[in-house]
Amino acid sequence: xxxxxxxxxLFLLLALLSAASILAATAIGSVNLDAGQWLTALREPxxxxxxxxxxxxxxxxxxxWTVGALLSLSGCLMQVLLRNxxxxxxxxxxxxxxxxxxxxxxxxxxxxAVLPGLAWGGALLSIVIVFxxxxxEGPWSRTRLLLTGVVTASGWAALISLLLTxxxxxxxxxxxxxxxxxxxxxxxxxxxxxxxxxxxxxxxxMARSLNVLAMGETTARLLGEPTRKLLxxxxxxxxxxxxxxxxxxxxxGFVGLIVPHxxxxxxGSDHRVLLPAAAMFGGLFLVLSDTLARTVLAPRQLPVGVxxxxxxxxxxxxxxxxARIKQ
Amino acid sequence: xxxxxxxxxxxxxxxIRVVDxxxxxxxxxxxxxxxxxxxxxxxxxxxxxAGLGEPVAGRVLLQSRDIATLPRKLLARHLxxxxxxxxxxxxSSVLQTVLTGRHPHLGYWQREGSADIDKARHALAAVDLxxxxxxxxxxxxxxxxxxxxxxxxLVQEPDVMLLDEPxxxxxxxxxxxIMRMVSxxxxxADGSALxxxxxxxxxxxxxxxxxxLFGDGAWCAGETGAMLDESSLERLYGCPVxxxxxxxGPRFHPAEPGDPGA
Numbered sequence: 001x002x003x004x005x006x007x008x009x010l011f012l013l014l015a016l017l018s019a020a021s022i023l024a025a026t027a028i029g030s031v032n033l034d035a036g037q038w039l040t041a042l043r044e045p046x047x048x049x050x051x052x053x054x055x056x057x058x059x060x061x062x063x064x065w066t067v068g069a070l071l072s073l074s075g076c077l078m079q080v081l082l083r084n085x086x087x088x089x090x091x092x093x094x095x096x097x098x099x100x101x102x103x104x105x106x107x108x109x110x111x112x113a114v115l116p117g118l119a120w121g122g123a124l125l126s127i128v129i130v131f132x133x134x135x136x137e138g139p140w141s142r143t144r145l146l147l148t149g150v151v152t153a154s155g156w157a158a159l160i161s162l163l164l165t166x167x168x169x170x171x172x173x174x175x176x177x178x179x180x181x182x183x184x185x186x187x188x189x190x191x192x193x194x195x196x197x198x199x200x201x202x203x204x205x206m207a208r209s210l211n212v213l214a215m216g217e218t219t220a221r222l223l224g225e226p227t228r229k230l231l232x233x234x235x236x237x238x239x240x241x242x243x244x245x246x247x248x249x250x251x252x253g254f255v256g257l258i259v260p261h262x263x264x265x266x267x268g269s270d271h272r273v274l275l276p277a278a279a280m281f282g283g284l285f286l287v288l289s290d291t292l293a294r295t296v297l298a299p300r301q302l303p304v305g306v307x308x309x310x311x312x313x314x315x316x317x318x319x320x321x322x323a324r325i326k327q
Numbered sequence: 328x329x330x331x332x333x334x335x336x337x338x339x340x341x342x343i344r345v346v347d348x349x350x351x352x353x354x355x356x357x358x359x360x361x362x363x364x365x366x367x368x369x370x371x372x373x374x375x376x377a378g379l380g381e382p383v384a385g386r387v388l389l390q391s392r393d394i395a396t397l398p399r400k401l402l403a404r405h406l407x408x409x410x411x412x413x414x415x416x417x418x419s420s421v422l423q424t425v426l427t428g429r430h431p432h433l434g435y436w437q438r439e440g441s442a443d444i445d446k447a448r449h450a451l452a453a454v455d456l457x458x459x460x461x462x463x464x465x466x467x468x469x470x471x472x473x474x475x476x477x478x479x480x481l482v483q484e485p486d487v488m489l490l491d492e493p494x495x496x497x498x499x500x501x502x503x504x505i506m507r508m509v510s511x512x513x514x515x516a517d518g519s520a521l522x523x524x525x526x527x528x529x530x531x532x533x534x535x536x537x538x539x540l541f542g543d544g545a546w547c548a549g550e551t552g553a554m555l556d557e558s559s560l561e562r563l564y565g566c567p568v569x570x571x572x573x574x575x576g577p578r579f580h581p582a583e584p585g586d587p588g589a
Contacts, residue, residue, distance in 0.1 A: 083416050205435055212430050214417045218410060221379060223483070224403030224431035269417045272438075 007273055014280035018065060021287040025061035026053045028291055030298040063186040063248055064290040064304070065283035068255055070196055070245035072263075072282025073203065075256035076275055077238035080214050081231060082146055085264070089242040089256035092149030092235075096156025097126025098246040103160060103175050107167045112185055115178075116247040123243030126152060131235070140217060140228050145235070181252030181305030183290050188248075195244045199237050200279060207271035210234070214269060252305045254312040255282055265319050285312075328391070329354050330519045331376065331406070331487045336385035337544075340371040347544030349385070353487070353536075358513045359521040360530035360551070363540035364564055369523040370411060372540070373489050376521065377408045389487070403431035407485035411492050411523075413476045415464045421475060422460040425451055428482030443482075450478040453508065455501070469496035477505055481512075488512060490522035494529060502526070506533040527568070527579040531555055539563050555579065 027038045033049060041049035074089035081087070089095065101122025102115050110118065134141075134148040164175060177184070203210070209230060212220045217227045245252070259282040260274070267273045289307040296302065329352045336349040345368030353359055363369050374380040376387055378394040387394045389405055407428075415424075428450075429443045439447075451457055454474035459467075467475060473496045480488060488509060494502040510533050512518045521538075524530050530537055531551060538548035541563060547554070560568040560579060569580040 079417075085417065208430060208433065211419075211423070212427050214419075215424075215427065216414070216416075218379060219413070219427075221399055222377065222403060222408050222410075223427060224400035226399050264418065268423070269419050270423055 010267065010273075011276055011280070014277060014284065018280050018284045018287070021284050021291075022058070022061045022065060025064070025287050025291045026057040029057060029294050059188045060183055060186060060290065061287050062188040063192075064183050064286045066188060066192055066196055067183070067186070067245045067249045067252065068259070068282035068284070068286030069200075069279040070192070070241045070282075071252065071256035071286075072259040072278040073196075073200065073275060074238045074241035074245065075260040076263075076271070076278050077203070077210075077234050077241070078256075079260055080210050080271075081234045081238060082142060083214065083216070085261065086257070089238065089245070090251065090253075091153065092130055092145070092239070093126045093153035093156055094123045094239045094242040095246045095251050096153045096160070097129075098123035098243060099179060099251055100156050100159050100163070101125070102178055102247075102250070103163045103167070106171045106174055106178070107163055116189075119247035120243055123239070123246060126156065127236070127239045127243070131232075135232070140231050142217075177303045178250040180303040181250040181308070182303040183249050183293075184301055184303075186248050192244050192248060195240065196279075199241055200275070202237065203275050204272065206230070206233075207275055210271040210275075211269070214271075250303075250305070252286070252308055254305075254308045255286055258312040258316045259285060261316065262319055329388070330390060330517055331521070332388045332391075333376065333382075333385055334388075336375070336387065337383040338368065338372055338375050338380075339383050340368055340380075343368060344544035345371050346540065346546050349538075349546055349548075351538065351548060353519045353521060355486075355517050355519055356513055357519050357535050358510055358533060359519075360534035360537040361521060361523040361540070362525075362527070362530060362537055362563060363523075364542075367540045367542050369540060370491055373408065373491050373521070373523060377406060377489050378402055379408075400431050403483070403485070405485055406487045406489065407480045407483040408489040409476055409480050409491060409493055411495065413472060415472075419464050420460065421451065421456065421462050421464060421467070422447060424464050424475060425478050425482055428479040428484075431483065446482050446484075447478075450481040451475075453481065454478045454505075470498060470501060473497055474501065474505070477508075481508070486517040486519065488518075488520040488522075490520065492523050492525065494524070494526060502529065509533070527555065527560060527581075531577055531579065532575055 027033045031052065033041060037049055041047060041053045044050045045054040071089050078087040078089055078091060079085055098119040102119040105115055105118040130149050130152050134145040164172065167175060209225055212223050212225055213227065213230060220227045260278050263274055263278040263281055267277050286308065289311055290304045293302040293304040293307045331353040333349055333351050337347055338345040361369050361372065371380060375382050378387065389397065389402065394402060425447045426439050426443060429439055433439065451459060454477055456471065456474055456478060464475065477493065490509065493505050497505060506529055509520045509522065513520050534551050536549065537551050537554045538546060539554065539559065540546050557568050557570050564581065567582045567584060569582050571578045571580060
């Protein structure tokens, strides 16, 4: 258990770093603003720099933070649900359904504005398929959920390959960016923030139940949890988080796997600390990754999914190695 | 009045009859031993008594209420079970793990208070794990993990303790210590216990009552002194058992069929 003072300090630090990263992201880019220009831009939203900061960079940074937090929370939940530290938000096919629907929309020439809606619809279809096939009678079966989810994800992957093969050449690049995960066209609709806030509060309320659940279903039942209900609730919450993230930014990889892991190594596995820490660090991590994606080869923009993988993998290996030495 | 009881309980697993028509009446102050050979269904019966599995027929009553109808949280405040194995997938500290025993006593948003933490430290000290609070559960030895699981059960403060081979992995001193702590538990108000055991002598020394499972649904139950003798134990385990008089009461030695005197 982390002492209260230390916990508060950690949360404060992560909140300040998150705010700082978002502010920095509004100043940095293909056009770099110095401190004076940036302050003027903040005060005058109608000016050219003001437009850049308020209309383009701030929504994008906000979207990056939100998506990072959504994916990290979802990763934490999936890991408890499947009782496997290698689980990630995409493992049960939610993102596959979302991607297929979005790519189908692109193939048929749908406008960019309807893509999030299409993606959410595809994700929902996938959630319903997996839920109804895996549920059945009898006790909770993690194996059945995992197999149903993984096989459904493979099915979506096959359909996506089919679309990529048959799709018009002109839309291939857009499709690829979606599959890697990209924030170039991301906006920050209010409902995504609402999804994050509401589910976050629910999760914090059940954080102690998640701690018990992480010790196994039988242990959780013996300690007073109605595990069947709890596990399906965790599945649905994690799926909604993933669907929301994917619908605005595509399949950004590694964040939902690596951030929960990193935070487990740093703060332990008490979900009352882990969930807020993972959400804030995930947001911070994705804002920084996206800022790099915009600037590293400026004026060309990279899909942020490439950067999260390139940053995340070495960071993760380094921390894993340090954790081993400490033991 | 009984704390835990069952009447006409039929329990099966994978077509094997564990018990047919089991009648048990576990009262405050009683420490029951559950004896039987490997694979006879001791764990299945314990799970059924803990409300984790469904009996084919009959009911399990906790303080006269059918446990199938009790909410799990309420049940967990009165009945706790030490499982045969505990595996930790996620890393966690010893203190945080032992505090999970307070889970059924806390509300949705409630955090563990200093009273809970005191109970946890006290329980850790009782099982000789004082000073282990910050250690990782994944780095514990088999016996230490076993004592941690028992400390978690102590912190849960149930009336009825169900224990599945509580002395597994423990050195002799800690075997006696855990059994003595269960004996102390049953002396408290409403306290009682039922433990699956393979050590006949621990059962003879600490248990007030025993229930034996012979297979094919056959069972018998009663006071330890009347139940444990050479012939019933030979029937139970399928090997000769020699009875010796020790300073702390009778001692039973399993023997090979060809051993002299067997």
